[in-house]
Amino acid sequence: MPELPEVETLVRGLRAHLIGRRIVAVRLGKTDFIDDPAALERDLPGKRIQAVDRYGKFLLLRLETPDVAPKETTEDADGRYSLVVHLGMTGGLTPQYADQPVALHTHAFFSLDDGRELRYTDIRRFGRLTLVPEAALEAFFCKLGLDPLDTTEEEFRRRLAGRSAMIKALLLDQHNFRGMGNIYCDESLWRARIHPARRAAGLASVQVVRLYRAIRKVLSEAISLRGSSVSDYVDAEGQPGSYQRRHRVYQREGKGCFRCGEKIRRVIVAGRSSYFCPRCQRAPQKRTGQTNRDRRVRAGTPKM
DNA sequence: AGCTCTTCCTGAAAGC
DNA sequence: TGCTTTCAGGAAGAGC
Structure with a gap:
């Protein structure tokens, strides 16, 4: 079960694959463990993965919208979100080529601009996926204790x-x-x-x-x-x-x-x-x- | 407020 | 052999 050392190992490994990649499409399977599935499908495509971090047992894909025009004035104009992932008991996150066989219990596919896709698998679905705007990140983590x-x-x-x-x-x-x-x-x-x-x-x-x-x-x-x-x-x-x-x-x-x-x-x-x-x-x-x-x-x- | 117990889920393993 | 029951656990929520 993923605890601090497992999440840290995964984060270090994912950095090499994901930093600089752009998410081009999102496909979801079962969504009962995803806070707002529609938000993932709507807001993730086009975002670039700028960093991969860990906070406790949470994993963060820090995202930004490349080439955003500063004049745009909507609330999320800067496109600064983090996809926050908790692996629960059986969660896994691996970049794979799109033609590789899909493991059972794969519930999310994030297609990348290099022809691969980041796949989230979770047998028991104790995990969690949430898209958190930059401004709300601190509040999201504020209840967690010391590292x-x-x-x-x-x-x-x-x-x-x-x-x-x-x-x-x-x-x-x-x-x-x-x-x-x-x-x-x-x-x-x-x-x-x-x-x-x-x-x-x-x-x-x-x-x-x-x-x-x-x-x-x-x-x-x-x-x-x-x-x-x-x-x-x-x-x-x-x-x-x-x-x-x-x-x-x-x-x-x-x-x-x-x-x-x-x-x-x-x-x-x-x-x-x-x-x-x-x-x-x-x-x-x-x-x-x-x-x-x-x-x-x-x-x-x-x-x- | 602090603490403890229950619930969610699936598959492996134990029990009959 | 084959079916049923139990167990594993992160964390939210209920209850005390």
Whole structure:
């Protein structure tokens, strides 16, 4: 599933193919995951791809209208849009020659001026395609949290301070940090030796620092290995990544921990399968005879 | 406001 | 063997 390292790898690959290309036609299949299909068909043809960027797990094709007359005074006269793409679980974006066979579940074709077409495939259609005017881009992204690779230790600590939610839920929530999904949360928590169900507010300072470093290490190693291919993720050339070979816990239930040999276990945390080592990552206190009220009081803010 | 659970979708894998 | 059920998960939205 595409998370930060996979989207980053795809973005880097797409740049070589797409920058400077012009979209000449748009064809759509199923459109229930596209915010405004008519807008894509109407506004994309003629636009030139000026840049390809990533924001969290979002991919942006930055577009402009070539040779636009400055005297034109309609609202979108400068033609500055971004096609914003979220790959969801199974989304893929690959440039292909028009005569190459079309993969199943291909729902969007963007014909380019070099005879190729950029194809969007998405088996489960958890992805999203939206055309966002330049002026609305900031608002579109304003709710997203910090990029973990561009965050200081102090900012990271502050973002978790006083939060009573489980640490994994906070890391998965894109409003806190943008880009991490199930794989990289589990891998980072294993590396930091923190159980996914631990409450953020209950973590020791040293643990928070360890987590901060673990996340950055895991994400940057994953980028350098071109991401993890566990289901069907492939890059712009259709090639899989190789970070899945470095996974220490993800989908390793019952296998030995790389640190201590204990059998990796799986529990549901934040509605997700969560893999961890029961010896290296100590579970939070059991609820033995403790009432809900006791727990609320203990998790609350410290007395002044 | 903060937190947690449910829902969407398809195909692979497990269960009977 | 063949059919049915379960599971996987990003993020919006509901509910507490």
